[in-house]
Amino acid sequence: DQQVKQNSPSLSVQEGRISILNCDYTNSMFDYFLWYKKYPAEGPTFLISISSIKDKNEDGRFTVFLNKSAKHLSLHIVPSQPGDSAVYFCAAGWDNFNKFYFGSGTKLNVKP
């Protein structure tokens, strides 16, 4: 039961442009969402989160948008930098933070 889906396995973007990574979920009871970034040979690193009571959260170049009616969230990276090249996972869970369901990841390649 794949409760969190990332339908784009890969994305290629030019340096300086916007990267938009998408994530869909099926369980309307989720109330917390996170994005993680993963480099090869490392564990995932927390990037940004959003609670279901908000529809936007911003941290520097990273902004997460949540559309609860569509059960969709997206991560915007502006401007994209070559160092952003990594695999990005979205995750969803509840506000007790007992466990999170992860998507399958999107590999972002930012070209210089």
Place this chain on the structure above:
Amino acid sequence: DTGVSQDPRHKITKRGQNVTFRCDPISEHNRLYWYRQTLGQGPEFLTYFQNEAQLEKSRLLSDRFSAERPKGSFSTLEIQRTEQGDSAMYLCASSLRGKETQYFGPGTRLLVL
């Protein structure tokens, strides 16, 4: 703060053997999680501890898997009678209760031949 560490980083074993992995969380973190990640997939939740208590286990965690966190500090994950399907990256994460951010270790990559 040294972050979450896992040992070993790589393990190759033959089918039917037992393996044990260790995770050392960030020292003040009272929650510890185990995940499994296979190629092309995201991390899948296996189990989590709050201090020394194992509070939730996924149905993915068959009877061959056992996890412990005896003193609420480090944790071990043991797989008995390994199968080829157990080949995966095993990730450990820790967090503070009430905080959403889980800090992941580098993982232990298991290959069962």
